[in-house]
Amino acid sequence: MTTDxxxxxxxxxxxxxxxxxxxxxxLLRDGxxxxxxxxxxxxxxxxxVSEHLTGLRRTGLVREWKVGRWVHVAxxxxxxxxPVLEALWPLMAAAREELARDRAxxxxxxxxxxxxxxxxxxxxxxx
Amino acid sequence: MTTDxxxxxxxxxxxxxxxxxxxxxxLLRDGxxxxxxxxxxxxxxxxxVSEHLTGLRRTGLVREWKVGRWVHVAxxxxxxxxPVLEALWPLMAAAREELARDRAxxxxxxxxxxxxxxxxxxxxxxx
DNA sequence: TCGTCATTTCGCACTTTTCCGAAACAATTC
DNA sequence: GAATTGTTTCGGAAAAGTGCGAAATGACGA
Numbered sequence: 001m002t003t004d005x006x007x008x009x010x011x012x013x014x015x016x017x018x019x020x021x022x023x024x025x026x027l028l029r030d031g032x033x034x035x036x037x038x039x040x041x042x043x044x045x046x047x048x049v050s051e052h053l054t055g056l057r058r059t060g061l062v063r064e065w066k067v068g069r070w071v072h073v074a075x076x077x078x079x080x081x082x083p084v085l086e087a088l089w090p091l092m093a094a095a096r097e098e099l100a101r102d103r104a105x106x107x108x109x110x111x112x113x114x115x116x117x118x119x120x121x122x123x124x125x126x127x
Numbered sequence: 128m129t130t131d132x133x134x135x136x137x138x139x140x141x142x143x144x145x146x147x148x149x150x151x152x153x154l155l156r157d158g159x160x161x162x163x164x165x166x167x168x169x170x171x172x173x174x175x176v177s178e179h180l181t182g183l184r185r186t187g188l189v190r191e192w193k194v195g196r197w198v199h200v201a202x203x204x205x206x207x208x209x210p211v212l213e214a215l216w217p218l219m220a221a222a223r224e225e226l227a228r229d230r231a232x233x234x235x236x237x238x239x240x241x242x243x244x245x246x247x248x249x250x251x252x253x254x
Numbered sequence: 255t256c257g258t259c260a261t262t263t264c265g266c267a268c269t270t271t272t273c274c275g276a277a278a279c280a281a282t283t284c
Numbered sequence: 285g286a287a288t289t290g291t292t293t294c295g296g297a298a299a300a301g302t303g304c305g306a307a308a309t310g311a312c313g314a
Binding site for chain 1: 271272273274275276280281282
């Protein structure tokens, strides 16, 4: 009776409709991160972040790949929903301070983990 | 701790993330309708449609005004979230057949209600 | 004034989402 | 092999979303 052809789009919009997931997407604009770094920046349990990332991956908004023990995440350039995401950035202006704080923290983490003890950020591009 | 500045945007995305509300927005692209016409086309209880419209109005995506006994609804041209909505239309391509059916039914209703028995569609533009 | 009709609000049942910690997996290091 | 570490899956609890019919509201018309 209803419009199931709208389901993929609705799925994408649901994936976008959460502050944590928007913060993750904004973080990834600066480049890839590993799951533990995202969890650290957001101050959430790794399992929670993992579940949010699963949602984003299901809609094709991000891609993930393993690097040793770590799972790296990045924005998927070729995502069908990319135009929606692009339309979103300007509307995040009201949150730019908070988002900038997230980004600064991620930047710090990235440097910190260049030493062998942390996530060794090889930043490789997979297929 | 979290990003409450993202709340308005998240609210907009949540408002968009439902097939019924997307169908309503698509319907309104052809022009204003009254609530009972929307309910008729979608085959839903008036109370359900009313609640969906309340959500859309809260985010500023639609505007409503009274015309006699009826409440007319239209897309809000000046909505802050309008760019997101515009980015959405192309992604609704997969549903264009169902949406076209909705629109045809609405068109029929609009004509039918030009006689004094139904909703008398004055189609006036309020402030 | 009373009845009718379009709409909204309310109460309720039901489903989905969200978050966490515990346990299970996976890959590395000792 | 055993311990460690990053990640995911699972179970469950709390919160939010969804849809309806019944009742309340508001406006028109007889």
